[in-house]
Amino acid sequence: DHNADYKGVIDVLLRTYKGEGILGFYKGALIATFKQTPNAIVTYVVYEHARRIAESFNNNY
Structure with missing residues (x-):
């Protein structure tokens, strides 16, 4: 029942x-994973690229 009044976390x-x-x-977990995966990939790629730039900068100076 989506309109139920819950008495607390344990009740839920x-x-x-x-x-x-x-x-x-776990209802909705698969969709949430599909939605978050592109963000995680972009974050990882940008992080790795920035890390390599920082390492090369540190090695040159």
Whole structure:
């Protein structure tokens, strides 16, 4: 029930588990992973490129 009033975190956890099982805690995780993957790739590539530039700068001076 999306409009239920919860009594706290434990209540949310118990209702989720009873209503949807253990997989209820992972609902939406696959989509979130697909959304975040391009960002992680770009961040890693930019970081590695910046690290190499910094290393070459330090080695030259």
